[in-house]
Amino acid sequence: MIEKLEMQTKDLSQEKIRLIRELFPNCVTESKERERTILSVDFDALRQELSGSIVEGQQERYQFTWPDKSKAKRLANTPTTMTLRPSRTESVNFDSAKNIYIKGDNLEALKLLRETYLSKIKMIYIDPPYNTGNDFVYNDHYSMTKKDYVDIENSTDECGNLLYNSVSNGRFHTDWLNMIYPRILLSKDLLSEEGLIFISINQSELINLSKICDEIFGSSNFISLITWESKVGGSADEKYIVDSVEYILIYAKNKQNVVIGKQQILSDDPRYRNKDQYFESRGPYILKKLDYRMTSLHYTDSLNYPIVTPDGTEVWPGGESFRQDGGWNWRWSKKKVDWGIENGFIEFIKKNGKWVVNTKQYLFVDNNCKPVDRSIPYRNLITSDFTNTTQGSKTIVDYYDSKIFEYSKPIKLLEYLMDIADISSGDIVVDYFSGSATTGHSVLKRNKEKESDVQFICIQLPEKCDADSAAFKNGFQTICDLAIDRLKKSIVELKSSSVGFRVFNLDSSNMKDVFYSVDSISRNTLDDYVNNVKLGRGEEDLLIQVMLELGIELSSKIEQKDISGHTVFSVDDGYLVACFDDSIDDSTVTELSKEMSGCMYAVFHSGSSMSDEMLSNIEQIFKTYSPQTKIRIL
Template identity: 35%
Template structure:
């Protein structure tokens, strides 16, 4: 077979399939080069130092991820990140350099992050149209295509008119498992369905559904073997009828029908025209929560709600575009993180993920723990955050965790065991005097 060609030159296998960019080798090397950093405890900025299971790491996340390899290999259940969407700062070759800088930022961090995940762990990455293609290719290389779980679409905005052609309302959340075979997705609690009737014998509520077919293929001529008589409570025979004159058919064969009647799962209701036969559909048993799968489409969480929560906590806008609390809560539930599972966010910004972990724990009694990583990136001197006294993003993140913890304790009864503390560890340089 003839080799595929680019510009008339035959390509090798690797060249055809490998996603690459200028700087890929250096990026891989960056992930594997040991650093000479260490974690310096900062008790005075921490909360409940002695008892908390949560961590706040201050510094570059590449260093943090390397340091965590020694302590948290294969131990994180869920990672969420919301990286800067494109941070190319070298404008020499504007377009290509910008893309390759972004890839070089992400590749070593994704490599290191994957090795922190547990076998049943999962990673979610927020991204928009600009880098979603590159991110998918990188993630496919790092996690393997078979561990791709979903590209979730989040419609968070209203109709903005600042786009060139169409108003863009959505962004994505890519989801990859460490091992898709081992990952079991969380499920969403179903809105309580209405089960208006009560079966005193079985002590359970139920609703009813016709035992005969309706809609297409519901005539006797469609399924002649499903047209047969059954015995009503008054010993008369009942046939499946679509109307007084038109013959229909049952939804089950004779054998199944007999079994359901015997099991008390069929209800006979008499009206002026005769007997109507229903299947009884029982609601969940007490303590048994009905669930359904989460979907890859999220359209009921408004992007602006992230800022509203921060404004409520700080009385002003101290961080641009924080992610909504409800969005991160949903991702944690989708990841199936429960009990005392660990959740990591290494682009933590205003620490929405830490807030979401505490909020969920307050709601369902879980003991999930978080690790936040954030660069002490200085705030703009003209910003509201700086004017309010927060000189870098870490100061905003830590203060948010403190305030959110206090608010949760004030608003929820019976959560004395809720862990709202965190240990601050600052990444430091061995070479410093």
């Protein structure tokens, strides 16, 4: 059966209603909305099904709310007809590149990515604009006058109680909350089951952001709050206390599936300062006392025995020359101790006339002399001597001989966070407030150092650089221009000529408006219906929009073939084949179906000359030569 592509993202509200229908089929019905049939919830029936577990009206409950929160939630669920258009001229090694850079509003971009990257992203890092009380570039049409706010703000219940925060507090936070909320909602959909989200924030919205994340991810999926001493020194003019730290909030999609990386202990670790004749093979070591005082439940009599010391005397657990009670044990068995003495894993030290027995914990081998990688958990504190904002600025200065971008995060910080997330080859890292592309740069650098293959997806609104700014004076019209140039410079610096990235521009749909409202066709719009692709949109533009709808990753290999004089695209080694020529005939379709037999999807443009008979022929031809192929048209 041939189906028509919708060329828009899914309506998430409809998806959720379908889930309700699986549990309560009697509570879902159909209704008409804007010339289309949609699923609707019969809340009266659903209320009866859940009659024992409903919170009604203004009944007291724990909740975190603000003006227009429901609108922000709907915004995340609302489908979009926008698309991504490839920009080969701005890309590097477009045909082979796996990394993605998107220029455009991140909310619309996240909606477009949702179907394709659903539950595929291992790590999301974002550094959203901090709430300073100034206007947001990301306002999502939430502009609200003070009167509008007061009208909502002063809504009361039947007892006269205000339903929202006071004007002095709430209005300051409302715009920021409405901006961040739908984006975090979509982030959860993108994260894999073992995925983590890292959010940089200052103290002004830390509490509110934590509440949002508790609501969306669940408080049980909180991982940590890292305090980062981001600034070195402070202003002598500060009236109260110098604000020298930022915070990084970490949540999991599903904490039970998360693997947190650990810090490798290096050979210059000050704790491992002892050396012996085995240094070359075992590394330095630390000493650990062999005896230990156990509780009565864990005491083992067989581990309470004497050890012969270098001077021929005996020492018992607890350091005495005689057996003592009180739960003293050796940590090793007698057989293991004999092996340890023979192989240099035991060291005797005499203190105050008494022998102390120690085991040697080597850096490179375990207590059985087997190779080991020693590591320790990461801490929730990052000090300024490890990395700070000055280092982030220095990277930019080194490239451009001037500080052309403010507040760039240091590469070392992003590498540190990727290590916490245990990022490895095949993983995808997303940053949708990517600024000067520090995250993308960090992925490229870390890949080079670790010989790994991690992909990045960076999204940034192309904010214009101020005419007086250093960036503008260096020839950059937008932040995206600067970021793309930085990524190109980093590839050259890292000598990674085979590495690249694909640049996409967020734009309106490739299809004319009439494509989405067939019922409204008139004599005036008939030509638009027949020729439904906008002028200036090419075949590759159509291909990318089709890939997004069919859930095919933007990094997939794209090849062009010539079949009977027609351009045919093969995506992901034939998973999708597409031909957007209007003038194809049966012989072309036959040759295509034979050559690309086994493809999952075949997509054609119905165009001005493709009749119902032709569509029927396409279906029959594929049934003959590639019966498993799903045929789609636009």
